[in-house]
Amino acid sequence: MSSGSPNLTTRGRVSSLLPDFPWDTIADAKRRAEAHPDGIVDLSVGTPVDPVDPLIRAALASVSEVPGYPATHGTPELRAAAVDASKRRYGITGIAPEAVLPVIGTKELIAGLPRLLGLGGGDLVVIPEVAYPTYEVGALLAGTRVLRADGLTRLGPERPALIFLNSPSNPTGKVLGVPHLRKVVEFARERGAIVASDECYLGLAWDEPAVSLLDPEVCDGDHTGLLVIHSLSKTSNLASYRAGFVAGDPALVRELLEVRKHSGMIVPLPVQAAMTAALGDDNHEQQQRERYRRRRETLRNALRQAGFRIDDSHAGLYLWSTRGEHARVTLDWLAERGILAAPGDFYGPSGTQHVRIALTATDERIAAAAARLTAA
Numbered sequence: 001m002s003s004g005s006p007n008l009t010t011r012g013r014v015s016s017l018l019p020d021f022p023w024d025t026i027a028d029a030k031r032r033a034e035a036h037p038d039g040i041v042d043l044s045v046g047t048p049v050d051p052v053d054p055l056i057r058a059a060l061a062s063v064s065e066v067p068g069y070p071a072t073h074g075t076p077e078l079r080a081a082a083v084d085a086s087k088r089r090y091g092i093t094g095i096a097p098e099a100v101l102p103v104i105g106t107k108e109l110i111a112g113l114p115r116l117l118g119l120g121g122g123d124l125v126v127i128p129e130v131a132y133p134t135y136e137v138g139a140l141l142a143g144t145r146v147l148r149a150d151g152l153t154r155l156g157p158e159r160p161a162l163i164f165l166n167s168p169s170n171p172t173g174k175v176l177g178v179p180h181l182r183k184v185v186e187f188a189r190e191r192g193a194i195v196a197s198d199e200c201y202l203g204l205a206w207d208e209p210a211v212s213l214l215d216p217e218v219c220d221g222d223h224t225g226l227l228v229i230h231s232l233s234k235t236s237n238l239a240s241y242r243a244g245f246v247a248g249d250p251a252l253v254r255e256l257l258e259v260r261k262h263s264g265m266i267v268p269l270p271v272q273a274a275m276t277a278a279l280g281d282d283n284h285e286q287q288q289r290e291r292y293r294r295r296r297e298t299l300r301n302a303l304r305q306a307g308f309r310i311d312d313s314h315a316g317l318y319l320w321s322t323r324g325e326h327a328r329v330t331l332d333w334l335a336e337r338g339i340l341a342a343p344g345d346f347y348g349p350s351g352t353q354h355v356r357i358a359l360t361a362t363d364e365r366i367a368a369a370a371a372r373l374t375a376a
């Protein structure tokens, strides 16, 4: 059907509900950065660049001959591996294997969650003030109201249906401590809200410990109304495989499973096997963390030397950086040096004075960026 078809025109396009795709607005800065004689250093996206560990690739290949449909709920081995890894790596206890559900990368789960939970018209979804854009997208696709708020007082008498948390945060690297998380859980229980905590950077805490929403210190072991969303994209370099899982309240997970079963939202079996291997092995995950730690040190020192201030950024894959000017001015300054960053306004109106600088480039490119930043 052509894009000018009467059906689409009369019904209205779903895409018109959504914000403009912001990356088009930095195309000019990208062109300028690409013109650098030593090539662009693209630090605008958080996409992994280091190869997938051989152990994970072998697991993927090991079931590539299997022809049948995989289970939407995932294999028992995968769910057990998710439970074990959550305990071993993050101290999360009490997740029942039934309360784990693999997803086709966490972006699709986030974009679909308000809809999968049956939210709509009169409902309110709360997202962080400066946020990964997909929380808002999920709310808009379900037709709910959206409120950006980092503190509960901003909510007044509202009774939100869903509160998205993201700690450690993309883009700011801010970590929510136990007292804050406890307050959110208490508030949500009083007002009947579901809390969904996106924890894809939990394993990348640098100078502040990061805790899960399901940590017993936070929820006293009661997972009712709580979900955590874990991606393997960053910690295991599996962005290309599309691999993540959601876990928490068994009743909520069962409901998500039912709807996803009917919709065919199934993680491919080879990816399930790869995830099982990745969750069962902490070596590759620790090696990757050390790579990012080194890159962060190099970039952080160079940015400070170049007069940037780095705010928050205690964890995760980004340096939330400012020169005390509008993000687009900083973007141009960086582009002249062949470096591409993401302007903070991508993440909400409060982000206009910052740029987000990703640690996801090779050692060689990070060294090139540092040299350019510190050149006289």
Ligand SMILES: Cc1ncc(COP(=O)(O)O)c(C=O)c1O
Pocket: 046, 104, 105, 106, 107, 108, 110, 132, 166, 169, 170, 198, 200, 230, 231, 232, 233, 239, 242, 243, 244
């Ligand atoms: C905060 C946050 N959540 C979710 C995702 C999506 O990860 P994936 O869909 O690869 O699991 C990202 C990716 O950058 C992210 O930064």
